[in-house]
Amino acid sequence: MRELFVQWLTEITAPYWHSSLTMDQFVTALQETFQMVFFALIFGGLWGFAQGILMLVTRPNGILQNRLIYHVMNPIINALRSLPFIILLIAVIPLTKLLVGTTIGTWAAIVPLTIYIGPYMGRLIETSLLEVNDGIIESAQAMGATPWQIIFQFILPEARSSLILNLTTATISLIGATAMAGVVGAGGVGDLAVSYGYQRFDTSVVILTVIVLLLIVQLVQMLGEWLSRLR
Template identity: 45%
Template sequence: MWSEMFDLFLTSFNETLLMVAISGVVGALLGVPLGVLLHLTNRGGVLSHPLFNRAIGVVVNAVRSIPFIILLVVVIPFTRFIVGSSIGTTAAIVPLTIAAIPFIARLVESALREVDKGLVEAAQSMGATTGQIVWKVLLPEAMPGIVAGLTITFVSLVGYSAMAGAIGGGGLGDLGIRYGYQRYITEVMVAVVVILIVFVQAVQSFGDWLVRRISHR
């Protein structure tokens, strides 16, 4: 029995790792540019366009305001369209990614807002293009804040992935619900919680180390 449970825990942990990794990476690939766009088009930005910025901001805020457990259900038709199913680890990656994109975008926007405007103005006075300002001024200066924001996102995704288990999303959350809650095996529930805590601590510690390393360049 213990051998079977160990295999279940290993499989569930791998599923959680897969969900968090893919949704986090895809979310970053889409969320970081969106955050940069929000910053550039904000009032007083390099590409100032308040109306466009407000329109994007409304969409971002709307997605962020939806509780994840509800988002899981709302996007089921879209999930089926993308992966062909609404159940399982692959299916859970879709709502996780959708939740991550606006979250990352706002954190990136906040990090970019902390960059000294004098640096941007100096780059503009020397004839730098928008692309050069983004790649050579904004992103390098805001990188510690962006990495810290991504760390927060990955930690949040660990919790969201556990929540996805409520609708058969797989992973440690699904294991905890099926065995720990529905079958009243308290040891399984406790083990799932401990593993999630250790996992979150590992992600947060790595993120903090990376931020310190970037900040001391």
């Protein structure tokens, strides 16, 4: 399937594409970008959901109020969110080396991408959950629902549309971060833009990567908006 797609792409672009970059290299870079986004989104999403729910229930007047947990977690999340991704990418190199055995390549980039997107998603998820009307929580408590039931049967379903839109925003930010990870040889379309477009002064490659990233972002945004409207 991949070979057929590369062959088709090469045939339709042959009359217009005059660059040292081959379509096979481009498709490989595209696969690396999707791989980074997919795994970082899964790992970061799990971390983000845990953070968001924990911050919601332990905050002052929360259903499981715990000032110690809340006031420890809050500054940690803020600190991680405040770090520019390129600095975070460099700062976690020892951890990346420990976890995946290398600091270069697609798998190595997934570690800082997860650390980057986790707190960001956690804060967005917390914001979505805070939008749920207090009356719904009070009604659930009056019916004798346990804290877990309140979270998973009342709060999360009620916040569904907002959660999807915020997760869409996080995914788009993650796509931008994967492009930035290309600066340190993480692979993906960002790496093409640097190694072929910038270093070899090939403007056509830069334009191609920009167009591809714009299309991906647009598709993700449209998908997120469509899913948020479903009932």
